[in-house]
Amino acid sequence: MPRLVLAPSFILILIFVYGFIVFTGYLSFTDSRILPSFDWVGLTNYAKLWQQRNWSIAIKNLAIFGLLYIVICTAIGLLLAILLDQKIRGEGALRPLYLYPMALSFIVTGTAWKWFLDPGIGLEQVVQNWGWESFQFGWIKDRRFAIYTIVIAAVWQTSGFVMAMFLAGLRGIDNEIIKAAQIDGASNVQLYRRVIIPLLRPAFLSAFVVLGHMAIKSYDLVIAMTSGGPGRATEMPATFMYSFTFTRNQMGVGATSAVIMLMLIASLIVPYIFAEVRGRGDGR
Amino acid sequence: MAANTQDTAIRTSRLARAAIYAVLLVFVIYYLLPLFVMVVNSVKTLDEIRGGNMLSLPQIFTIEPWLKAWGTAQIGVSPTGLKPFFANSLAMVVPAVVIATLLGALNGYVLTKWRFRGHDLVFGMMLLACFIPFQIVLIPMATVLGKIGLAGTTPGLVLVHVVYGLGFTTLFFRNYYEAFPTELVKAAQMDGAGFFKIFYRILIPSSGPIIVVTVIWQFTNVWNDFLFGASFADFDSMPMTVALNNLVSSSTGVKEYNVHFAGAIMAALPTLVVYVVSGRYFVRGLMAGAVKG
Structure with a gap:
């Protein structure tokens, strides 16, 4: 009986997760275009993928976004956590205010930041109205800087969570x-640098894995803020995969990019889970 | 939060404390700013937004943008407002949460109290499934939904959300039941209670907190999902997030920022309400999802 109860879920996962991974993996070796095809073409799609300008932009953006997102979220999260830990009156009221963005959809976050950073009506306009006439902040419309506006919004959404x-x-x-x-005479700064922060290693590791994994998957926020533009300036692996598969009819290349994304995530998650499981085995 | 909520032994001077409060307050402003922008600009006229200051309070207060976003705004090709899509999201989220939570509870029960050979392998496979990038399943999922006649329907989306929610719901219940005394289950078995009876009478009554955590987690994820909605929904089953994105990024006509902000708040409201009502459990879910995997 017990196994019978578990079976449906397990079979669902087996097919819809592992079966599908195999299927997509197979498609990455075929010449699929609009529809899945089963004609084997070897590694052609992998070669094609890395020759795509859009893909190199996506990988470069992922590197910039991922690095800044992880570093800034960790810095803000750690700072807020340390400050909140100083027996703060009203901590119970502050904490939820730092964390609520996590409950929002990235589409909502994207909408808010898209218009707030819009040079025509948002921040630029506000500061100019305040009297700084020459102030300019048009990053979201600028190919060179658009990716950083996505970092700003993403940090806003998740840094409170890292704080927690x-x-x-x-x-x-x-x-x-x-x-x-x-008693040994350590100052507060020394205490944090030498004693407390080193003790937070597990939290650093969790934050790194969670943020890295969110960075690789980021899709909604990019779509809501810039749709991958201006031009393809904010292309990310997830937006690349979607547009090549469903709008450009290059399903083989799309499947290949999905496989690469899976490999990136696996290289982050698998060692982490193994470490967790082993750590627990040691009787932690 | 962690069960261990001791006060730190760190001591700080009065000046340092003033600085700490100042920094904490600055961050309050940072986190509230976008919400403030959305709210005040959703009750301004379009002229005022264009000509004025996004951070100022409305000079003329109007609920017109809200009415428009809800009932008459152009989504795609028809002027339906967001109302039907809000209903779509509800119709999708309720079954997806109920089914995934129930299955998760049963799975967690089996994986802790009725262990069999290979139970850890099964759990490991379900755990890893939590973290895959969904791009890897989009193509086969589209094919399968088409084959079984669920493409572009709400039941199709429910299926998708149940399948990819199962890993986490199972994880939550497994970790919770792991700490539940097995002796109680053994004793009930001695008294002749069967598999389901033990589940209903003994485990479920003491599962309150974890049910709340799981329901909130699954509700937030399904409500906020965009990728699956954008990939598998038709116009008739489109969820709120996808409709909102259509509204905001449609390139035709005037950009009605006030309507966009009103729509964004509508899309955010259900999860925000859940967060305000039971934030403690929301955070617990986040932490369990993050720290355990």
Whole structure:
């Protein structure tokens, strides 16, 4: 009986996750265009993919976006967590205000930031109205800088969540360790740099994995803010995959890009899960 | 949050505390700014937005943008407003949450209290499924939905969300039931209680918190999903996020920023309400999803 109850879910996952991965993997070796085809073409699509200008833009953008997104979110998250941990009055009221963006859809976030950063009506206009007539902020319409506006919005959405992860880490640190260091005459700055932040290693690792994985998957926010534009300036792997598969009728290349995305995520997640499982086996 | 909520032993001077409060306050402004922008500009006239200051309060207060976003705004080719799509999202999210939560609870129960050979392998495979980029399943999913006649329908989207929600719902319940005393289950078995009876009478009554966490998690994810909606929905089954994006990025006609903001708040409202009502559980779900995998 028990196994019978589990079976439907397991079969669903087996087919819809693992079966589909195999299917998409197979398609990446075929000449599929509008519809799936089963004619084997070897590694042609992989060669084609890396020759695509759009794909190199997407990979470059992912590198810029991923790096900035992870670093800035971690920095803001850690800063807020440390500050909130100083026996702050009203912590209970502040925490939810930092975290609520996480409950929003990226499409909502994208809409808000798209118009707020729009040079015609948003921030640029506001600052000019305040009297700084020559102020300009047209990044979202500028090929060179558009990707950074997506970083701004993405950081806004997730940095509060990173704060929560670090705060949980901080609350788990034994006060005896801190007191011992204080007796040794450590200043607060030294305490954080030498003792507390090193103890937060697990939280850093979780934050890195979660943020990296979100960066690779980012799709909705890009679509809502710039639709991959101006031109293809904010192309990301996820938008590339979608447009090549469903609008440009190059399903083989689209499948190939999906396989690369899976490999990127796997290289992040699999070691992490193994470490977690092994760590637990050690009786943690 | 973590069960361990001790106060830190760090001591700070009065000056440092003032600075800390100042920084914390600046961040409050940063996080509230976009919400503020959306709200105030959703009740301004279009002229005022174009000519004025996005951060100022409305000079003329109007609910016209809200009425328009809800009932008459142009979505795609027809002037339906967002109303029908809000209904679509509800019709999709309710079954997707109920089914995935129920299955997750049963799976978690089996994986902890009725272990069989290879239970950890099964769980590991379900766990890994949580993290795949959905791009890897889009093409076969489109094919399969077409084959079984569910392409472009709400039941099709429900199926998709149940399947890809299962990993997490199972994870939540498994970790929760792991800590549930197995002796109680054993004792009930001695008394002759069967598989389902133990589940209903013993596990479910003490599963309140984890059910709330799971429901909130799944609700937020399904409501906020865009990729599956954009890939598999027809005009008649299009969820709110996709409709909102159509509204905001349609290139024809005047850009009605106030209507866009009103629509964005409508799309955000259900998850925001859930967050305000039960934020504690929302955070717990996030943390469990992040830290455990």
